[in-house]
Amino acid sequence: MLIVWNDPVNLMNYVAHVFRSYFGYPRPEAERLMMLVHHEGHAVVATGPREEVERHAQAMHDYGLQATVARDAP
Template sequence: MAQTSHPLAAPKTQTQTEADLPWLVVVMNDPVNLMDYVVMVFRRVFGYDLAKARKHMLEVHEEGRSVLWSGSREQAEAYVYQLQEWQLSAKLQRDSGE
């Protein structure tokens, strides 16, 4: 029986490589929400314990932003939507891999 040859897999294009990178859920600082409220939201949305939620809240407060989660685009979009529903300034950002 003759073997059939399989075509070589096409090399990844830059677009495919970029799509494979994780997506980040980033929360930006705002002058509206109280610190305790932000901690509560992080705990409810991500299931963070108090220490981790406070760490991210302080990072937002002191550095102006915090990366809360990294992973698939679909899940990242869902998290951003939930955070925005809680009136937090959240955005989706592609991980640069750096």
């Protein structure tokens, strides 16, 4: 799973924009995930095969977001 972490640099609107433009989330879902990142400190924004999630993590880094890959919970 891909976890995006809160940071003191990126604006909330930018984070929602990245979720919409990269993942194709509709505005309500992108904003819901952005608010989780903002209030909870992180959010799971994607799941799937490890190779795919690693590509997503690199893309988030390219956008300037902090993201990590974690194993799915059993």
